Amino acid sequence: MEIMQPEIAAAELNSATLHASLADASMESMNLLNRIADTYPEAISFAAGRPYEGFYDAAQVHQYLQVFCDHLGTERKMTEAEIARTLFQYGETKGIIAGLIARSLAVDEGIEAVDGSVVVTVGCQEAMFLLLRALRADSRDAVLAPRPTYVGLTGAALLADMPVLPVHSGEHGIDLDDLVAQLRSARAAGRRVRACYVTPDFANPVGSSMDLADRHRLLEIAERENLLLLEDNAYGVFHTSAERPPTLKSLDRGRRVVYLGSFAKTGVPGARVGYVVADQRVTGGPNGDGLLADELSKIKSMLTVNTSPIAQAVIGGKLLSHGCSMVEANRRETAVYRRNLNQVLAGLARRFADCPGITWNEPTGGFFVVLSVPFVVTDDFLEYAARKYGVLFTPMHHFYGASAQCRQLRLSISTLTPERIDKGLDRLAALLTGRLRANGGAAASGEGAADGSATPPGAPAGPSPDGAR
Numbered sequence: 001m002e003i004m005q006p007e008i009a010a011a012e013l014n015s016a017t018l019h020a021s022l023a024d025a026s027m028e029s030m031n032l033l034n035r036i037a038d039t040y041p042e043a044i045s046f047a048a049g050r051p052y053e054g055f056y057d058a059a060q061v062h063q064y065l066q067v068f069c070d071h072l073g074t075e076r077k078m079t080e081a082e083i084a085r086t087l088f089q090y091g092e093t094k095g096i097i098a099g100l101i102a103r104s105l106a107v108d109e110g111i112e113a114v115d116g117s118v119v120v121t122v123g124c125q126e127a128m129f130l131l132l133r134a135l136r137a138d139s140r141d142a143v144l145a146p147r148p149t150y151v152g153l154t155g156a157a158l159l160a161d162m163p164v165l166p167v168h169s170g171e172h173g174i175d176l177d178d179l180v181a182q183l184r185s186a187r188a189a190g191r192r193v194r195a196c197y198v199t200p201d202f203a204n205p206v207g208s209s210m211d212l213a214d215r216h217r218l219l220e221i222a223e224r225e226n227l228l229l230l231e232d233n234a235y236g237v238f239h240t241s242a243e244r245p246p247t248l249k250s251l252d253r254g255r256r257v258v259y260l261g262s263f264a265k266t267g268v269p270g271a272r273v274g275y276v277v278a279d280q281r282v283t284g285g286p287n288g289d290g291l292l293a294d295e296l297s298k299i300k301s302m303l304t305v306n307t308s309p310i311a312q313a314v315i316g317g318k319l320l321s322h323g324c325s326m327v328e329a330n331r332r333e334t335a336v337y338r339r340n341l342n343q344v345l346a347g348l349a350r351r352f353a354d355c356p357g358i359t360w361n362e363p364t365g366g367f368f369v370v371l372s373v374p375f376v377v378t379d380d381f382l383e384y385a386a387r388k389y390g391v392l393f394t395p396m397h398h399f400y401g402a403s404a405q406c407r408q409l410r411l412s413i414s415t416l417t418p419e420r421i422d423k424g425l426d427r428l429a430a431l432l433t434g435r436l437r438a439n440g441g442a443a444a445s446g447e448g449a450a451d452g453s454a455t456p457p458g459a460p461a462g463p464s465p466d467g468a469r
Helices: 024-039 058-076 080-088 100-110 123-135 151-159 174-188 212-225 292-303 309-320 331-352 379-389 419-440
Strands: 118-122 139-147 166-167 192-198 228-232 257-262 275-279 369-371 408-412
Touching: 024 151, 024 379, 058 080, 058 309, 080 309, 100 118, 100 257, 100 275, 100 309, 123 139, 123 151, 123 192, 123 228, 123 257, 123 275, 123 292, 139 151, 139 174, 139 419, 151 166, 166 174, 166 192, 174 192, 192 292, 212 228, 212 331, 275 292, 275 309, 331 369, 379 419
Parallel strands: 139 166, 139 192, 192 228, 228 257
Antiparallel strands: 118 275, 257 275, 369 408
């Protein structure tokens, strides 16, 4: 005889009882863009800020592992058993390639990392979270960041319960006058501004770069105002000229700069290896004085325990194979990005030079170009572009916040071949000119005139959505 089992209601959770960050539209950005790309796999993508894949070879992973193992045996005098343990076991929380990273920073950037100041992280994303979590002591704390800014910083701040106070951006990056104004305004309102996030070279999403005078001035402001700077340098290697400007960290004499790095663009993205250089002195701790890096490693030990030693070994092997220089390791890739950037800028000029209302900025390196159009660019428009025209881009509102209505789109130039670039720009031109005709032309559409839209650095001025979010 069959015994009837009583129905048991499945467990349900109300979203209102979960962390507040999960209700923020910014948290959906990456998943949304990935979903659209997966739904339309044949679309030509100017959306993903991924490195060029033309030089990938699976055999390199094994080669890099072997190079690193040889290094452990010859330079670190490890036995076979010790080498195996290094790869297979958890390993030191701060990482097993911290010394190689410090060597690379000295070779490429002239940065002399203090012993113990490097923490190897699971991508740069973890480094951002560790920093913001450590700096967030109570509800008064906040961080400054240019607007628009990298969505990963916004997401990390949401998870760390750290409000982001926006600072105006201009053609050459963060507006230093507005930075001081926002800092002092926040302090007057009772805020404790712990740091300012900044990307001096080819900032994601706008591609802007700070000139040398502004870098020095920013350091002077940090010293005068007792402010930490969080320098993100994911793209600094990829300059179109041989002369690369110095990083903030290399100019820093007062340990005002916490340096964020990643091998996602220069090494092996799938390894998910990043790092942070945090040499600031922390006093009054239960175990005496130490470095900020020590505090970050405490949080990491309870978050990811350590960064995969095998992944670190692959990156370590790539560093060793190129004299610990990521500049040298990326000679071919840098040439591809330079070619692609020039081709995209020339292609935009050919297709849109006489098109009213369409403008773009002209970065000197990196992965990104921002196109300004005379109508609001929504996620629905992106999906329409993918479905009807077979082209993808990133709507810029993802970098401003959920409530922003922006008349820009970001083009990433990094992954495409010359043929795909031309075909993609043809599709983009058909999409945008078709939209303008449907609107009766740029002037007739009326969209964007009073919608709080913003324009990218270098584009004609327009209403700005800058403000606290």
